Structure formats: C-alpha cells, structure tokens
C-alpha cells in the first residue's frame with residue numbers, strides 16, 4: 090500500500106491539490122497529529138499544535154531594508170527552476186550547499202558545522218564547547234569566541250555557520266547534546282546566543298540558531314524507518330516534545346528570542362515532533378511564534394533530513410531543505426527530494442503560490458546581502474571538499490568552483506585566546522587546606538586516562554579509553570590540528586620548579602591497585618586525577634558519573650594521597666560522589682575547553698589564572714534527583730507512541746531544586762576563587778515611569794515587541810575583592826516574582842550577571858539593567874508578556890543559593 094511518505098517520495102504530493110493534501114493529513118502543522126488515533130491525552134491542552142497559516146512574508150524590517158531591496162532584485166531575475174535550487178540543498182563541498190547561479194554572479198552558499206569549530210576543515214581551531222563558554226559567565230568571552238570562530242568560517246569560504254545551539258536547552262541532565270549548547274538557564278543561554286551570534290555575524294558569517302525547538306533529547310529524535318532497501322515507511326515517528334504555551338515562552342523560546350533580537354540570519358528547525366507535528370513543518374512554531382510573534386526576518390532551514398513533507402513544510406514555514414535529498418539524514422540525492430523538482434511542480438500546478446517561494450528566497454538572500462557576502466567572499470577551501478564525507482565528490486551533480494587556495498591556515502593567533510577562554514571557564518568546586526594553587530611542589534603524581542595525549546586521532550575524538558577529551562562527538566565536534574594535553578602542560582610547567590612528575594594513565598590499574606605500591610619514593614605533594622565524560626549527538630547519556638571507573642580511580646588514589654586534586658573534562662553534569670572525601674582537597678570542572686586544554690588547566694592549577702568559572706547548571710547528589718529524565722523507551726508499537734510530556738513545566742535544573750527545597754551538592758552559579766569577594770549596597774532605580782502591566786503595542790521588530798526589550802530598572806551593587814590575589818567574580822541577580830504571578834513560577838530566576846575583574850583590595854559598582862521581559866510572565870490567556878502586580882524581590886549574590894543583598898521593587902501596584 091502506498092503510504093503518504095512513499096507518495097511524497099515519488100513526487101506525487103506536489104501534484105495533489107492543497108485540499109487533497111490536507112485531507113490526506115499531511116499538510117501543515119497537524120500533519121501527524123491529524124492522523125493520530127483519538128486519544129484525549131494527546132488532544133488535551135498541549136500536545137497539539139494549531140494551524141497558523143499563511144507563512145508571514147519578510148519585509149527586511151529592523152535594519153535589513155537595503156539588503157531586502159537587493160534580494161528583491163535578485164529574486165526578480167530567477168527562473169522557477171533556479172528558485173527551486175535556491176531552497177533545496179545539493180551535494181557539494183560543504184555540509185550543506187546551495188548551488189551557484191553564475192549568470193547572476195551568485196556563487197552559491199556553503200553551510201558548515203558547527204558550534205565549536207568549523208568541523209569540515211583543516212588548519213582550523215577547536216574552540217571551547219558551549220558548556221565551557223557558558224561557564225565563563227563572561228559576555229566578552231562569548232562575543233570574542235563567536236567573532237574568532239566567525240573569522241575562521243569565513244576564511245574557509247563558509248557563508249553560514251551552523252552555530253550556536255539553544256536547543257537542547259538542557260531540560261534533562263542526560264541529553265547527549267547539552268554540551269553543544271550553553272546552560273539549562275534560559276537567561277544565561279539567551280545572553281550566550283546573542284553574544285555568539287553577534288560575534289559570528291560581525292565576522293561576516295551568517296549564524297544559525299539551532300535546533301528550534303524542543304530538541305531536548307537524542308533518543309528517537311528521528312523516526313524509525315523500515316530500511317528494506319530505500320527509506321519508505323516509518324515504523325515509529327520521532328518523539329513528540331509536548332510543551333505547554335507558558336513553558337514554551339518562558340523557558341525554551343526565551344534564548345531563541347535573543348537570537349532573533351541579535352538578527353540571527355537563520356534558524357535550523359529540530360528533528361523531533363513538537364506537540365504532535367514535526368518541528369520542520371510546525372506552522373505554530375515557525376509561522377506563528379518565530380516569524381509573526383518574534384518578527385524573524387531570516388530563513389528556516391531543516392535539520393539534516395528533518396524535512397518530512399514538501400508542500401506541508403513550505404506552507405508550515407520551512408524555507409530551505411537541507412541537505413536536500415531523501416534517505417537517512419537526507420543525503421541520498423538519487424532518492425529525490427521533498428523540495429527540488431517538487432517545488433517547481435507544485436508552483437506549476439498551483440499547489441504552492443510562487444509568492445511563498447519568493448519569500449523563502451528573500452529570507453535567504455537578505456542576510457546574504459546584509460553581510461556583504463556578495464562582495465569578495467572567500468571561495469570554499471578545496472580541502473573542505475575532500476574532508477566532507479557527507480556529500481563526497483562522487484555524489485556531486487553540479488560543478489563547484491574549487492579554485493581557491495588549498496588548506497588555508499585560518500587559525501591566526503586564536504590559540505592564545507582559546508587557552509585564556511579554557512582557563513576562564515574552569516570551575517573550582519572545592520579547595521580545602523589551600524590545596525590550590527600549587528606552590529612549587531616537590532613531587533606530583535598524575536593519574537587518569539584523561540591526562541595524556543590523544544591516541545586515536547584528532548577528529549571527532551570518540552569515546553576511546555586513552556587520551557584527554559576536549560570536545561564531544563557528532564556534528565558539533567572539531568578537527569584538532571594540535572592538542573595540548575594536561576600531562577604535557579604539567580610536565581612543561583613542572584620543569585620550572587624542578588618538580589618530580591610521575592604518571593599512571595590506566596584507570597583499571599589505578600582503580601585496582603594499592604597506590605602506595607606504585608609511586609616512588611614517597612607520597613607526592615599533590616595527586617592530580619584527570620577524569621573524562623563523553624557525550625555525543627544521537628545518543629543520550631546513560632548515567633551522570635565520570636566515565637572509565639572514574640569514581641573508583643579517585644577512591645583508590647585518595648585512599649593514600651591526602652592531597653588528591655580532581656579535574657574533570659566532561660560534557661556536563663557529573664554527580665561527583667567523592668566530593669566529600671576528606672582527602673579530596675580540590676575539584677575542578679573543566680568541561681570541554683578546546684585545543685589548549687592542558688595549558689588552560691595548568692594556568693589555573695598554578696594560579697597564573699585565578700579561577701572564576703561558575704556552574705551553568707546544578708550538581709545534585711544523585712542522578713535520580715534531576716527532574717525531566719529523557720524518554721528512553723515506549724512499550725507500545727504505535728506509529729505515534731513516542732511522546733515526551735514536559736509536565737515539569739518551568740521546573741528544570743535549579744528552578745526545580747529551589748521550588749522543592751531539595752539539597753544539592755553544588756548549586757547553579759557556584760564556583761570558588763583563590764580570592765574572596767563581597768557584595769554591598771544593592772539599589773534599584775526605575776528607568777521608566779508609569780510602568781503598566783501590559784507592554785505598549787509597538788510594531789514588531791526582530792525579537793518581538795520592542796517594548797519587551799526596554800530597560801525598566803537599573804540595579805546596582807558594589808563588589809569588592811577582599812582577598813590578596815587579583816581575580817574575577819560574577820555577581821548574579823535573581824528575581825522572585827510577586828505572589829500575584831500564576832502558580833508554577835519558579836522561586837528565583839536569573840535575570841542579570843556581570844563578570845568583574847578586580848585587583849586585590851579593589852571594589853567597583855556593577856549595574857544590571859532589567860528589561861520589561863525580565864519582569865514579565867507569559868500570560869496564556871491574553872497571549873502577552875505581563876508584569877504582575879505587587880512586590881518583586883531582587884536578590885544579588887555569588888550563586889543561586891548564596892544571595893547576599895536584597896532589594897524590593899513594585900513596578901506595578903497591586
């Protein structure tokens with residue numbers, strides 16, 4: 090029997106009429122929930138997506154007007170076949186490719202991964218991962234990193250960077266891709282998105298905010314296909330992230346709104362379903378929320394193979410199909426395309442109006458002209474084409490201009506910056522008996538399979554046993570050109586003090602040995618244990634422990650060494666059961682710091698850099714303490730049975746632990762320094778008068794109603810370095826909403842942070858501007874952001890649970 094999918098594959102969909110397509114249940118946002126068996130839980134208040142049609146047209150508003158006019162001129166010269174090409178990826182030198190139209194002087198578009206490096210390239214840098222960048226809580230670092238990455242993408246000929254990531258946000262501690270993004274806190278991630286995007290785009294490269302939206306787990310992110318030959322039938326559809334309206338706005342959408350506000354050129358829609366229909370054809374999410382409510386002027390590209398229909402997706406708001414073909418991840422061009430020729434067909438037979446296709450291209454070309462990508466843009470480095478396993482040369486259908494210089498070295502002096510960023514991202518979680526910084530130790534012992542050199546190659550490092558880990562796996566990884574391991578950096582630094590350095594890198598040996606039998610001639614001054622934790626795309630984490638018997642390794646070392654210092658290189662949350670061990674004197678969470686890893690950690694261990702990283706998530710006592718675990722299995726076989734109900738609503742990470750008074754090991758925002766800091770004198774001044782609950786109804790600009798982005802209060806606090814070492818700290822502002830706010834509002838939410846560097850004894854006043862959005866909740870009835878009446882409590886501190894100063898404000902009287 091021909092399924093809808095096989096009809097689509099054969100191109101028949103494009104020749105059906107709109108009404109037929111709708112009847113068939115393949116049109117628009119309801120594509121799949123329409124054919125779901127009647128199940129009241131699915132048709133309840135959420136888990137169902139209303140249709141929002143038609144797809145809003147771009148106007149280039151918000152500063153892109155001139156570029157928009159150029160794009161209009163460009164589109165007016167295209168033939169219908171060229172239009173189809175402009176919205177459909179094809180095999181070529183990059184991970185995603187839009188073909189050139191030489192007669193119009195258009196050289197095509199090159200899309201490259203990813204969020205920590207230009208992945209398909211040689212002689213490029215591997216920067217710190219998102220989780221590390223977030224751990225700096227430093228807006229300058231976030232921008233600088235984004236800018237440097239952008240420069241490398243451009244120099245390699247990539248017009249579009251598939252970066253940064255705000256989905257997953259980090260709903261579940263176990264999600265395999267959390268490290269690519271920043272933090273489960275939407276405010277922190279929002280700032281990180283905005284800074285990164287501005288950095289990428291200031292370098293002349295288009296940023297891509299991904300994966301929009303609800304991509305909070307890897308398990309069943311794509312459908313299970315019946316793979317008997319070609320991809321035809323679906324056995325089970327991808328999981329549906331079922332998110333209610335308020336949670337959507339206040340949590341998952343929040344950082345994506347920052348992305349639109351930062352004029353992000355493109356959005357990548359997610360693989361999974363959202364409230365019943367695929368994210369890449371969900372008209373509520375794409376047309377309604379993104380293009381209408383947030384005023385997004387750029388284009389939506391599909392995740393690779395995330396397109397599940399032609400007409401339905403186009404009408405639902407998808408503007409570019411990537412990589413364009415069908416088959417697993419869309420990479421089998423001979424299997425056809427949901428777009429491509431079907432777009433031409435659909436326009437010719439009246440199924441799709443050509444004005445919609447024109448809008449898709451206007452959305453694609455406006456940021457291109459805005460960033461001046463039509464002027465002297467570097468050609469794609471031929472070496473990228475050779476390294477591209479996604480669409481190897483044998484699959485290319487079109488000619489590609491690959492005449493530029495091969496293997497360009499685009500790294501510049503970024504290594505120095507990466508070293509600094511890695512050190513700044515390192516979080517000191519425990520430091521007792523002045524274990525750190527190291528003071529010219531006579532002897533050091535280094536333990537753990539994460540300490541030494543990489544032994545399995547520099548690309549997509551893999552979950553292998555020996556070698557330090559600086560990035561996770563999948564499309565978000567990098568291709569290292571060199572890697573400074575902790576052991577190499579320690580050896581180099583130890584020479585300065587004539588320190589004796591011994592090493593044991595075999596975790597099995599360490600975990601099962603009497604350590605005193607191993608070292609010579611006496612107990613070392615410091616035992617440094619390096620542990621790692623892998624995570625990768627397409628798989629969720631199984632546990633929150635460090636890998637490779639890491640806990641046992643620490644126990645074994647700490648049994649005999651009373652100065653055991655643990656360093657973790659990890660994708661994110663580890664529960665650290667050894668944290669209270671009296672011989673474990675220090676713990677550092679270094680996450681995935683990039684190519685200078687060893688130098689970064691040595692800078693902190695020896696005190697050349699005073700640690701100032703703060704946790705971008707909560708470390709609980711047990712893995713089972715976390716809310717919202719991923720859905721790892723379903724015990725029924727129905728096509729639509731994979732569902733993930735976001736019933737915890739706003740209560741993820743610290744919002745959950747705070748709402749239920751649950752003790753945690755290390756709270757969100759926590760991190761020690763070699764110095765001590767104090768806060769005093771918090772004040773709040775209104776910046777606007779006559780504030781009312783509802784925002785003024787202003788014309789929508791990128792980011793939504795501009796009134797939401799207006800500063801309404803300025804909070805200031807004095808921060809002083811009371812210790813005797815220079816260093817940076819991060820005052821953090823948390824907002825407690827008034828009692829009149831609807832139930833379910835988290836007790837405290839981050840709404841401001843600033844990294845301040847202070848010399849010993851110095852103090853400074855820091856300001857946090859609170860925008861209207863920061864003091865509003867999403868009212869599901871009026872569909873507005875409202876400032877609730879009554880008193881807000883603003884707490885400023887050094888973590889979410891170390892709040893030092895409180896000020897109260899009442900923007901709107903009760």
Ligand code: BGC
Pocket residue numbers: 184202203251299392393564
């Ligand atoms: C990932 C995207 C990535 C794309 C291209 C997909 O599998 O989800 O993040 O950009 O592949 O490599």
